[in-house]
Amino acid sequence: MYPFWEGLFIHSTLYLAFTSAFHVLASHITVAAAWFNLYLERRAVRENREEFYVYLKRSALGLLVFAYVFGALAGVGIWQTTTAANPRGISTLIHNFVLYWGSEWYMFLIDVIGIIAYYYTFGRVSRQTHLRLAWILALGGTGTLSIIVGILSFKLTPSAWFETGLSLSGFFNTTFWPQLFMRFAFMFTITAAWALLIAGSFPRGFYQREHIIRRAALFGLIGLFAGIAIWLTWFEPSLPVNAKAILPSRAIPAPTFPMIYFGLIATFIGLVFAFVAPQMQRRIFAVGAMVVLFGAIFGAERTREVLRKPDIISGYMSSNQLLFRDIPVRGIASEEKRLSQTGMLGNLPFVPAPDKMANVASDLTFGSSDPEIAAGRVLAIQQCGSCHSVSKQTAMTVAGVRLDLRSQANLLKMRNLTTASKIDAYLKSIGGFPYMHPFVGTDAERRALARYFEAFLHSTYPETAPTSQAQQEVK
Amino acid sequence: MTVGEMLKMMRDPLGAPFFPPALQVLLVVTWVLHIFFVTTALGSSALSIFAFTFRRTSESWLQLGRIAARLSPNSVGLGIVTGIAPLLFVQTIYDPLWYAANTLSGFWSAMFIFIMMGGYSLAYVFYLKGSKDGRLVFTAALSFVLLFFAGWVMHVLHSVSIRPDQWLRWYMPDGVIDTRGVTFHAYNIPRLVFLLPLQAALSLSAVVMFAAWYMRKRSDDHAFLEWTAGLGRKLGLVVSPIYGVAGLAWALTEGPEFGVTALIAVPVLGLSAALTGYFLALKRPIDKAPLSLAVWLAALLGVAVIREAIRVASMARFGYSVADYPYRMDWGSILVFGGTTIVGVMVVLYLVLVLYQANASKEGTISPRVERLGKIATGMLGAWFGFFFLVGIYTVLFLR
Numbered sequence: 033m034y035p036f037w038e039g040l041f042i043h044s045t046l047y048l049a050f051t052s053a054f055h056v057l058a059s060h061i062t063v064a065a066a067w068f069n070l071y072l073e074r075r076a077v078r079e080n081r082e083e084f085y086v087y088l089k090r091s092a093l094g095l096l097v098f099a100y101v102f103g104a105l106a107g108v109g110i111w112q113t114t115t116a117a118n119p120r121g122i123s124t125l126i127h128n129f130v131l132y133w134g135s136e137w138y139m140f141l142i143d144v145i146g147i148i149a150y151y152y153t154f155g156r157v158s159r160q161t162h163l164r165l166a167w168i169l170a171l172g173g174t175g176t177l178s179i180i181v182g183i184l185s186f187k188l189t190p191s192a193w194f195e196t197g198l199s200l201s202g203f204f205n206t207t208f209w210p211q212l213f214m215r216f217a218f219m220f221t222i223t224a225a226w227a228l229l230i231a232g233s234f235p236r237g238f239y240q241r242e243h244i245i246r247r248a249a250l251f252g253l254i255g256l257f258a259g260i261a262i263w264l265t266w267f268e269p270s271l272p273v274n275a276k277a278i279l280p281s282r283a284i285p286a287p288t289f290p291m292i293y294f295g296l297i298a299t300f301i302g303l304v305f306a307f308v309a310p311q312m313q314r315r316i317f318a319v320g321a322m323v324v325l326f327g328a329i330f331g332a333e334r335t336r337e338v339l340r341k342p343d344i345i346s347g348y349m350s351s352n353q354l355l356f357r358d359i360p361v362r363g364i365a366s367e368e369k370r371l372s373q374t375g376m377l378g379n380l381p382f383v384p385a386p387d388k389m390a391n392v393a394s395d396l397t398f399g400s401s402d403p404e405i406a407a408g409r410v411l412a413i414q415q416c417g418s419c420h421s422v423s424k425q426t427a428m429t430v431a432g433v434r435l436d437l438r439s440q441a442n443l444l445k446m447r448n449l450t451t452a453s454k455i456d457a458y459l460k461s462i463g464g465f466p467y468m469h470p471f472v473g474t475d476a477e478r479r480a481l482a483r484y485f486e487a488f489l490h491s492t493y494p495e496t497a498p499t500s501q502a503q504q505e506v507k
Numbered sequence: 508m509t510v511g512e513m514l515k516m517m518r519d520p521l522g523a524p525f526f527p528p529a530l531q532v533l534l535v536v537t538w539v540l541h542i543f544f545v546t547t548a549l550g551s552s553a554l555s556i557f558a559f560t561f562r563r564t565s566e567s568w569l570q571l572g573r574i575a576a577r578l579s580p581n582s583v584g585l586g587i588v589t590g591i592a593p594l595l596f597v598q599t600i601y602d603p604l605w606y607a608a609n610t611l612s613g614f615w616s617a618m619f620i621f622i623m624m625g626g627y628s629l630a631y632v633f634y635l636k637g638s639k640d641g642r643l644v645f646t647a648a649l650s651f652v653l654l655f656f657a658g659w660v661m662h663v664l665h666s667v668s669i670r671p672d673q674w675l676r677w678y679m680p681d682g683v684i685d686t687r688g689v690t691f692h693a694y695n696i697p698r699l700v701f702l703l704p705l706q707a708a709l710s711l712s713a714v715v716m717f718a719a720w721y722m723r724k725r726s727d728d729h730a731f732l733e734w735t736a737g738l739g740r741k742l743g744l745v746v747s748p749i750y751g752v753a754g755l756a757w758a759l760t761e762g763p764e765f766g767v768t769a770l771i772a773v774p775v776l777g778l779s780a781a782l783t784g785y786f787l788a789l790k791r792p793i794d795k796a797p798l799s800l801a802v803w804l805a806a807l808l809g810v811a812v813i814r815e816a817i818r819v820a821s822m823a824r825f826g827y828s829v830a831d832y833p834y835r836m837d838w839g840s841i842l843v844f845g846g847t848t849i850v851g852v853m854v855v856l857y858l859v860l861v862l863y864q865a866n867a868s869k870e871g872t873i874s875p876r877v878e879r880l881g882k883i884a885t886g887m888l889g890a891w892f893g894f895f896f897l898v899g900i901y902t903v904l905f906l907r
Contacts (some may be wrong), residue, residue: 033517034606035611036680038686047617060879097631097734101584105627108587109620116613116688119606119623120519127521128597130530131840133595137588138851143886144588145855148581149862156871164881165861168854171888175847178895192907199524202837345758355520363522368843381513382678410754413686425687 033355035382036413037116037240041428043437044117047158049337051062053330057222057322058103059315060215061141063173064223065095068251070166077159083152083240089256091230092151099226100147118418120353121187121344126200129183136179142172150408156436169460181212188340189272190348197361217258220438221299222325224252229318236311245310257313261433272346274466275339283467284338285438286383288331295328341467362474368472375474376414377407383414397425397484398491408484411477416440422488440485441492450489450496508575510672511825517603524837529827530596531728535811542702543710543807544589545658548582549703550711551575552630561643567734568640574718575711576638580630584655587623600666600829601818608668611677615660622660626653659694659705666693669821670766697756701775705753706807708746709782713796713803715739720796724868727815731889736793743799744786751779765820774813778806843898850891853884 034453039043069088076084114122124131146169153162157301182203186193193202207394227248234241271279278284302321304315306313340346348357356368386407397409419436421427427436436442449455459478462471471478490497508516558572583599597605609616629650637643667677670693677692678684716739726732753776762768764797786804789795822828857880863869873881 035555035610035674036684036686037610037616037688040614040689044613044617051617051620097580097635100754101580101587101627102624104587105620105624106586108591108594108623111591112609112619115598115606115609116616119602119610122608123519123598123602124521126595126602127519129524129840130595130599131524131837132845133852134592135590135844135847137595138847140591141588142854142858144584145858148584149858149865151872153861153865156865157873159862161873161878161881164860164885166839168888171892173884175888175891175895178892196906198906199837200843200898200902201906203839205898208899269568271645296882354767362521372664381516381656382675384675384679384684388679388682392681392683394683396683408593410684413684417686423686477637 033380033382034119036131036417038413038423039117039426041426042435043426044113045419045437046435048110048113048117049330049334051106051113052333053326055106055110056324056329058099058106058334060177060222061094061226062099062103062147062220063177063216064251064255065226066166066170066173068220068223068227068248070163070170071247073163073166077163081240084244085108086234086238087231087240087244089151089154090233092147094226094230096151096287097148100144100395103143107140118351118353121349124345124349125183125186128186128193128202131330132183132203133197134180135243136176139172140180140200141177142168143176146172146285147180160500177215177219177346178212182208183216185211187344188275188336188346189270190346194347194357195361197359207267207270208345210262213263214259214267217255217262220255221259221303222329224248224255224303224306224390225299225318225321227251228313228321229315232315232318240353242310243304244314245268249303249307249310253300253307256300256372257353258301260296271339277466278339278341279335281467284335284340288335289496290330291331292335295324295331295474298324299328340468342469344418350416353418354467354472356486368469371472372474375477376411376472380414383410398487400487401456402483404480405487407477408480408482410489411473411481412440412484412488415471415481422485424492440494441489444485444489445493445496450486452479452482452486455485455489509825511827514603514671514822514825514827517607518832519602519843522600522833524662524840525834526836527600527829527832527834530600530813534593534596534600536808536814537596538811538814538874539712539807541586541589541593541707542723542811543804544582544586546703546707547714548579548586548630549654550707551578551582551714552647552654552705554711554715555579555633555638556644556651559638559644561769562611563641565712566730570731571715571735571738572641576630576634577661577715578636578718579647579650580627580876583623583627583630583782585597601822601845603666603755603827604671604818604822605697607671607674608664609830610690611667611688612660612664612690613686614689615688619657619660622653622657629653655703662699662702662812663691663694666695666698666831669818671822671825676777695757695759695761697753701753701757702777703811705746705750706810707802708742709750709806712739712743712746712786712859713800714794715742716792717800719793719864721867723793725866733793736796739796739799740786740789740792743782743789747779747782747786750782751776754779761817765824767817770816772812773807776878778809782806837896839902843895846894847891850884850887854879854888857881 039047048188072084073088075081110449145493146165147232149167150165154167154412185205185207186202189205191205227247231241231244231248256414277313300319302317342351344351344353349355354367354371355364356366358364358366376383386403389406391401391403391406393399397405416422420440427434428438444455449458456479459471459482554577555572556570562568629646633643633647633650637646716736719736720730733740754770758768758772758775763773792799860877861873864873864877
């Protein structure tokens with residue numbers, strides 16, 4: 033439906049993944065740090081503990097400079113990268129939830145103006161007034177979280193929305209509640225790393241350094257256990273059947289789970305260490321914890337995204353941005369049905385008919401001027417490009433490692449599907465995988481796609497080309 | 508398939524959840540705040556660089572440069588936050604335009620935020636580490652370049668979005684699909700000059716006067732404040748006529764393409780003349796600073812309307828109109844948004860008043876009325892969660 037941006041050097045989805053992981057890290061810090069700061073500030077006021085303000089001011093500056101604005105920037109970054117990578121997916125969310133996002137915007141405005149007010153009024157307003165600002169920051173941040181989780185979880189479980197067509201049904205869906213509470217819990221773990229970073233920068237024995245480190249570690253440990261408990265007893269059981277089937281499948285790249293487990297264990301050890309020996313805490317440990325958490329969050333967020341596969345909006349829109357479900361209450365008809373009959377080429381605005389394509393030999397068609405391969409390229413981009421590298425454009429090589437995303441060339445080579453006929457037979461059957469949709473289009477279009485993939489494979493791995501194979505057999 | 512048919516097909520089948528022309532009004536109004544902060548960020552960044560590079564011997568300039576260095580990153584933050592609202596509304600009623608532009612320029616769309624992060628970080632580095640004694644001016648300069656480049660990217664995205672008749676040609680140059688998204692397909696330099704550097708200067712003019720007015724009660728250096736306000740007025744006076752010239756160039760270069768030459772030329776020349784007249788007549792800039800700020804915001808509203816009129820004219824060529832955009836009143840959305848708006852406005856108002864009063868005088872006294880507002884606003888924010896969860900529970904139990 034829209035022009036397709038494959039990405040450059042790396043796949044478009046990876047731009048999104050990195051931006052998202054960073055946003056989650058920064059935004060989760062803001063919410064739970066606001067609660068932790070509130071806790072300390074309440075004690076500062078009630079117990080007349082002046083020394084807590086030293087920590088609070090330094091934390092607030094860090095939050096103002098790093099977490100709030102970088103969180104906001106990365107949030108907008110998600111908009112931009114999602115829009116470029118999968119515009120119809122974000123369009124569905126916007127057209128369902130624009131006013132919820134508008135509501136989140138108010139909370140966000142409260143957060144950003146709030147942290148500016150909070151930081152720039154230290155010592156300039158009464159303690160009670162400043163404490164009120166702390167309350168506003170904690171509540172505003174939690175409001176932001178509450179709203180965005182409804183929109184995010186809709187992608188995995190639109191639930192009753194299919195029947196009612198009402199935004200409320202989609203928003204308060206079946207995974208909304210467990211995800212909300214799980215994220216809230218894990219936020220304290222992330223925030224503990226933040227508090228360790230701030231408090232760890234104080235000289236040893238400085239004011240309440242050790243006390244704050246121990247409290248932060250305790251908050252973090254409680255958040256960690258609560259988050260894991262919610263995942264095991266509430267969130268995971270509420271996942272749809274398809275998502276549960278995907279969880280152990282190869283759709284989730286191999287290093288993902290080890291990365292998450294390592295992150296959890298390392299965080300646990302780090303927090304216990306901070307709790308037991310706060311005097312040993314150094315800023316470098318906290319920075320390390322942040323890096324580990326970034327890795328774990330990256331893995332967890334990628335998993336959350338993959339759980340919906342092969343859809344961008346589960347049960348409604350496939351990753352290639354075609355609608356495949358009728359929703360009578362909203363007057364929506366499946367596009368896949370129609371396009372399976374009419375064919376893809378020439379029937380969507382940016383999927384041109386063969387007569388509109390130039391059949392010139394170029395790197396994009398691996399040196400071929402065959403019109404069938406040119407048509408196959410268009411289909412590969414539209415049907416597969418959202419989740420796979422379908423050209424060399426998104427496969428930058430760093431230190432000998434090719435940074436592609438589930439490259440079709442790799443997959444075909446792994447399955448020993450080296451000829452167009454084998455690939456075509458495979459494409460006929462891909463709908464059988466839990467994480468794949470059937471090919472949409474005519475038989476001729478599917479054959480064209482197979483021809484393109486054959487050329488892609490042979491160009492990427494010349495040893496798979498028939499002449500090369502024949503030569504090897506002769507040897 | 509005609510361009511008009513293509514645009515209709517590209518619209519999201521779900522339609523808008525609210526009356527689309529109302530969303531169009533919100534789009535225009537929220538853009539005013541956004542562009543104000545964006546141009547303030549650029550203007551204050553330029554001012555701090557100028558002060559610390561060319562006026563190092565003048566204490567007044569350095570003092571103003573420090574204020575500008577502090578203003579710049581905070582304005583970037585507010586520019587980003589206020590940019591989210593128009594971003595929401597443009598996607599709702601102009602989805603074909605926005606999404607096509609972002610995919611055609613995908614690489615720059617994705618890079619935008621990294622460019623912004625670089626610009627913002629460097630602005631903060633200069634504010635925290637350099638603005639005291641004027642070291643690290645290169646960080647401020649680099650920050651300005653990055654922030655301006657981010658503005659250029661947004662300008663290109665908008666320019667691409669209002670030219671749907673060119674999209675296919677850009678996507679398939681010579682019949683071969685280009686999925687790299689690296690080309691700057693469309694731009695209009697006079698428009699860019701009008702919207703960014705010149706408006707940055709005018710935003711700076713208004714903000715500088717306002718800052719002088721605001722600091723009156725807590726600063727004893729009245730000479731500096733008078734000088735600052737006078738500088739703001741002078742800047743406004745010099746830039747306003749140039750603003751008109753750039754606007755005319757914009758009208759003459761972009762106008763004919765959409766048949767809106769007069770529609771751009773007349774109001775921008777009018778705005779330029781009105782602003783020039785205002786600055787000429789402004790005798791005590793420090794006393795009239797709030798009025799000057801209001802005048803400038805009103806001028807920005809005028810520009811926002813002109814911008815929207817160009818988009819409407821461009822789309823009308825293909826039969827695309829916001830008035831025809833399908834919609835279905837979604838009462839759940841309206842309920843949540845309405846409730847949050849009441850709470851949000853109260854809390855934001857309270858925060859702004861606290862910021863204002865805390866720094867307006869030497870003592871930083873918060874008035875009892877504002878304190879009372881704070882109690883109510885905080886209570887309302889707490890109550891919002893009750894409202895939110897009740898709506899959730901009602902949905903789970905009854906909307907099935």
